[in-house]
Amino acid sequence: xxxxxxxxxxxxxxxxxxxxxxxxxxxxxxxxxxxxxxxxxxxxxxxxxxxxxxxxxxxxxxxxxxx
Numbered sequence: 001x002x003x004x005x006x007x008x009x010x011x012x013x014x015x016x017x018x019x020x021x022x023x024x025x026x027x028x029x030x031x032x033x034x035x036x037x038x039x040x041x042x043x044x045x046x047x048x049x050x051x052x053x054x055x056x057x058x059x060x061x062x063x064x065x066x067x
Contacts, residue, residue: 001039002031002052009046022050023061032058042067 005022009015019040026038029052037056041049041064056062 001054002029002036003049004029004038004052005048005050007048007050012046015046015048019048019050026050026052027059027061037062039064041065 004026007018023038031052035058036052036054037058038061039051039053039056043066045067
């Protein structure tokens with residue numbers, strides 16, 4: 001997996017905008033052309049990572065909750 005963003009926020013305000021920007025950056029990353037999709041993982045209430053993952057089909061985004 002290739003990490004695109006590590007997002008930690010104290011308040012939910014602005015979280016969606018940060019996640020949307022990270023997902024857009026991930027989908028435009030040249031490595032997605034190799035068949036990777038985008039995995040958004042929630043580690044804790046206010047901690048998320050956005051990664052490129054070969055386990056997610058190309059062109060798709062998938063969410064995973066580890067909290």
